Amino acid sequence: MSSKVADSAAPVQQEGQQFITAFQYAPIGMSLIGPDLRRLRVNRAFCRMVGLAAEDLIGQAAWNLVHPEDIRGCIKGMDDLLAGEIEVLQREQRYLHSSGAVVWGHLTCSVVRDGNGDILYLLAQVLDITSRHAAHASLRESEERFRSLTMLMSDWYWEQDEEYRFTAFSGQQRQGRWIPDQERARGKRRWELEGLEPAEGTWEQHRAVLDARLPFRDFEYLRRVDGELCVLSASGEPIFDGHGVFRGYRGIARDITDQRLAQQQLREAREESMRAAEREIRRANDELELRAQANRELEAFSYSIAHDLRAPLSSIDGFSRVLEESCAEVLPARGRHCIARIRAGVNQMAELTDGLLTLASFSKAAMRDEPVDLSALAQAALDACAEREPHRRVQTHVTPGLVARGDPALLSQVIANLVGNAWKFTAKVADARIDIDRGAPDARGLSFVVRDNGAGFDMAHASRLFQPFHRMHATGEFAGQGIGLAIVHQIVTRHRGSIRVEAAPQQGACFHVVLPAHVN
Numbered sequence: 069m070s071s072k073v074a075d076s077a078a079p080v081q082q083e084g085q086q087f088i089t090a091f092q093y094a095p096i097g098m099s100l101i102g103p104d105l106r107r108l109r110v111n112r113a114f115c116r117m118v119g120l121a122a123e124d125l126i127g128q129a130a131w132n133l134v135h136p137e138d139i140r141g142c143i144k145g146m147d148d149l150l151a152g153e154i155e156v157l158q159r160e161q162r163y164l165h166s167s168g169a170v171v172w173g174h175l176t177c178s179v180v181r182d183g184n185g186d187i188l189y190l191l192a193q194v195l196d197i198t199s200r201h202a203a204h205a206s207l208r209e210s211e212e213r214f215r216s217l218t219m220l221m222s223d224w225y226w227e228q229d230e231e232y233r234f235t236a237f238s239g240q241q242r243q244g245r246w247i248p249d250q251e252r253a254r255g256k257r258r259w260e261l262e263g264l265e266p267a268e269g270t271w272e273q274h275r276a277v278l279d280a281r282l283p284f285r286d287f288e289y290l291r292r293v294d295g296e297l298c299v300l301s302a303s304g305e306p307i308f309d310g311h312g313v314f315r316g317y318r319g320i321a322r323d324i325t326d327q328r329l330a331q332q333q334l335r336e337a338r339e340e341s342m343r344a345a346e347r348e349i350r351r352a353n354d355e356l357e358l359r360a361q362a363n364r365e366l367e368a369f370s371y372s373i374a375h376d377l378r379a380p381l382s383s384i385d386g387f388s389r390v391l392e393e394s395c396a397e398v399l400p401a402r403g404r405h406c407i408a409r410i411r412a413g414v415n416q417m418a419e420l421t422d423g424l425l426t427l428a429s430f431s432k433a434a435m436r437d438e439p440v441d442l443s444a445l446a447q448a449a450l451d452a453c454a455e456r457e458p459h460r461r462v463q464t465h466v467t468p469g470l471v472a473r474g475d476p477a478l479l480s481q482v483i484a485n486l487v488g489n490a491w492k493f494t495a496k497v498a499d500a501r502i503d504i505d506r507g508a509p510d511a512r513g514l515s516f517v518v519r520d521n522g523a524g525f526d527m528a529h530a531s532r533l534f535q536p537f538h539r540m541h542a543t544g545e546f547a548g549q550g551i552g553l554a555i556v557h558q559i560v561t562r563h564r565g566s567i568r569v570e571a572a573p574q575q576g577a578c579f580h581v582v583l584p585a586h587v588n
Contacts, residue, residue, distance in 0.1 A: 096398050097173070097194035101130045103187045105146055117173070117196055119166035130192065135162035135170065142175075149179055149190065160197065172198045195398065203387045203410065206380045224250070226302075228317040232257045232278055235316070258302075263292045267299065281306045281314055285532065288324070299328045310409060385414045435475045435562060442470040442516060445480050446504040449487035462494060463501040470506060472514040472583040478559045479583075485552040486518040486579055493522035493577070513565070513585040521576040530569060 091098055097114030099107050110125045118125075118133050125133075131142045138161040145157040157177040162170050173194040180188045227236040234257075237250040253261055259271040266274060267288035277284050283305040291298040304319025334348050392399075392407045399407070446466045454460070472479065487502070494500035500521065507515030525533075534557035560567045564584050571577035 094193075097196070099125075099130070099192040099194075101146075101177075101190040101192055103150065103189070105130050105150075105190075108189060114194060117165075117171055117194065118163055130190075133163050135164060138162050146177065146190070149177060150187065155179075163194070170198075171196060172201045195395070199387045199391055200407075203384045203391075206384050223320075223322045225320055226250075226304075226318065227307075228257075228304075230314060230316050232275075232317065234258075258289070265290050265292070278317065282529070283532070285535070298323060298325045300324065381414050385411060388414070435478065437473055438476065440472050440474055440476050440479045442472055442479065442483060442514075443468050443504070445483040446470070446487055446518075449484045450491075450502065452484075453488065453491040457491075460495070460500070462491070463499070465501075465503045465505070467505045467516075470504070470514065470516050472516075473585060474563045474583060478562070482556050482559050482581070485556045486581075489552060490518055490520035490522065490577075493524075494520050495522075497522055507580055507582070510582045513583050515580070515582045517578055517580050519576065519578040524571045524573050524575045524577050526573055527571055530571070533569060534567075 091100075091109070092111050094111050094113060097117045098111045099114055100109040102108050107126050107128055107130060110122050115122055115125065120133075130146065131139050134142050141159065142161055145154075145159055148154045149157045155178070157175065160172065160174050163173050165171050174197050175192060175194050177190055177192040180191055182188050225238045226234060229235050233255050234250075234253045235255075237253075249261075258264065259275070265271075267290055274284075274287060283303075285303045287302050287304075289300055289302070291300060300321055301324045302319060302321040304317045307315045307318055309315050334352065338348065388407050388411045392404065392411075396404070443466050450464050450466070454462070487504070490502045494502065503517075503519045505517050505519065507517045509515065534553050557567060560581060560583070565582050567579060567581045569577055569579050
């Protein structure tokens with residue numbers, strides 16, 4: 069070691085054996101750096117992090133193992149620290165391991181001075197965050213795959229801020245003619261754009277939906293510019309941060325001009341001639357078959373995407389848990405909070421993925437046609453709910469003899485979901501009651517109802533009730549991902565039956581189901 073380094077190290081040695089021992093065995097990488105920005109001492113954790121012995125590191129410049137692309141920022145930060153322009157240097161930067169691997173580290177560096185205010189040395193701490201970066205990369209990849217799936221079903225994606233002003237657009241080559249319009253739309257609200265008007269209703273009605281923080285679907289509006297008329301359709305959902313604060317809207321949009329034009333032409337053709345109507349019907353049937361094939365391919369793609377997401381989601385959750393457990397003592401509160409947010413997001417995405425897989429599986433399952441005792445299924449579902457929550461007291465009634473024809477496994481899922489919903493939404497009612505009764509006579513087949521006196525909902529939103537992932541209540545109020553009723557609707561529809569609901573806020577809900585006498 070040079071005499072200059074030795075002189076700089078002298079004050080360090082005066083700190084005492086207790087400090088040296090604590091420094092040497094600290095669980096994160098640490099270095100003592102002299103005013104000349106050369107290392108005076110390193111601990112064992114830092115040696116392990118870069119794969120070198122202490123004698124190979126002492127006396128070297130503090131940035132000699134920093135990735136070439138990060139050296140400039142590291143040097144500037146330390147110069148600012150020595151000049152007193154900042155009190156603490158904090159930055160993320162890459163280090164080069166002796167094996168050639170790249171190690172991500174979070175650097176925290178501060179100045180230690182003597183009684184006269186002169187600099188004794190810099191104390192640098194480096195936390196290995198390589199696994200965290202890997203987890204973030206996997207999460208970004210998963211989000212990109214979800215966005216790709218979204219773009220397959222739309223022409224472009226948009227985002228708005230808290231004041232409903234457009235902030236971002238993204239799309240594909242097929243929507244290239246809209247790019248100039250989108251650039252002009254940034255910073256403006258949809259109703260502030262020249263040449264736009266709702267296809268039905270008023271902008272005030274649309275604004276009321278946004279002010280209520282409700283999702284909207286297939287909102288159609290017209291674009292009239294230079295004599296050209298286009299029909300556009302937009303769907304969106306509100307965005308809330310982790311604290312439940314509203315942050316704006318995001319959604320997708322499509323140019324449906326050709327679709328509307330085709331519908332208009334079909335109507336005109338029918339009015340002109342019925343023989344022509346037959347040709348149009350055949351053409352429409354061919355088009356529907358093509359769309360059905362496209363929907364089947366999209367369904368298979370959705371299933372593949374959801375299935376493939378399971379592995380990276382499991383990896384992200386596992387790495388986050390390891391990081392949380394192994395670094396719990398040294399992570400700051402902010403770091404622990406960030407890890408918790410990552411794991412919560414992963415769990416939510418996993419539940420959504422499971423929902424996609426469930427929907428896909430029910431749409432593909434082969435159907436049987438045999439008698440099914442719905443009364444027995446309902447009683448079994450109620451017994452299962454009571455067993456899971458034995459502390460609850462719920463009055464129940466099941467009318468015997470409710471026998472339908474259909475697939476036993478699928479109809480069991482219908483009953484389980486309807487009864488489970490009734491059980492869940494009566495959780496906050498003191499005198500909860502659930503009834504499974506025979507419904508009004510129906511010529512098509514068996515009619516039955518599932519009724520409860522729970523939370524209920526506003527019937528103004530009933531049209532979205534059976535859409536996947538749509539919820540009538542906030543996540544914090546009742547658990548669930550909004551997939552159960554979508555499954556019920558799909559199974560009942562496959563049985564050529566029907567389902568509708570009557571409800572009111574705080575007055576419960578009543579689901580009316582009709583199952584035909586024969587499935588096929």
